[in-house]
Amino acid sequence: xxxxxxxxxxSTVGVESSPVAEALAGLRANEARxxxxxxxxxxxxxxxxxxxxTLDYVNxxxxxxxxxxxxxxxxxxxxxxxxxxxxxxxxxxxxxxxxVMYTVDDPKKRAVGFKLSEGMEIPQELEGxxxxxxxxxxxxxTIRGSYFVIKGEY
Numbered sequence: 001x002x003x004x005x006x007x008x009x010x011s012t013v014g015v016e017s018s019p020v021a022e023a024l025a026g027l028r029a030n031e032a033r034x035x036x037x038x039x040x041x042x043x044x045x046x047x048x049x050x051x052x053x054t055l056d057y058v059n060x061x062x063x064x065x066x067x068x069x070x071x072x073x074x075x076x077x078x079x080x081x082x083x084x085x086x087x088x089x090x091x092x093x094x095x096x097x098x099x100v101m102y103t104v105d106d107p108k109k110r111a112v113g114f115k116l117s118e119g120m121e122i123p124q125e126l127e128g129x130x131x132x133x134x135x136x137x138x139x140x141x142t143i144r145g146s147y148f149v150i151k152g153e154y
Contacts, residue, residue: 002044005032010139014045014076020095023117026140027097028076031089033139039082045091048074058090061100061112061154070125072096085109095120102154110150118142 003014007029012021015028032043048055054077062068072092079088081104088100095117103109114126118141122132132144 001050002046005029005043005045007033007036007043007139014047015091015093018075018093018095018117020117020119023119023141024091024095024097026137027095027115027117027143028091030137030139030143031097031099035082041080041082043078044080045076045078045089048077048090051077051079054079054088055090057154058088058098058100061150061152062098064152065112065150066129066148068125070096070098070123072123094123096123100150100154102150107153111147112150113145113147116144 005028010025010029012025015021015024018024035041035043055074059069070092072094074090075093076091077089084104086102086104090098097115099113101111101113114130116122116132130146132146135143135145137143
């Protein structure tokens, strides 16, 4: 069952088992606000237990592009298309958010993004492999983010 992410009244529902639940909920709300402001798209999430297809897709891209697999437990996912861009999100219990941005008609604009919730350590799987830029968010505090460009076809 999907639920709408409210970016005005941030809630930890769905991510309350995370040790950084408040920051992860803020990060999720930050994404919801972005999509509403930029695309007028309502950001919804689904429990990871109900969205195996999205998890398999994100895991395949991570594995095939960079040989990455995350030990953290996925809590929620989101998958949708706005304009010519397909998005897939996974929010993990440790505070990590991964998104796959895949333009349907432009192979040069495809990427995987990583965002770390405030208060979490860099996951072992990413340690030393990526540089993280900091961004301030009223909803999520300090977000650290990185990305890589997707080269394959998915």
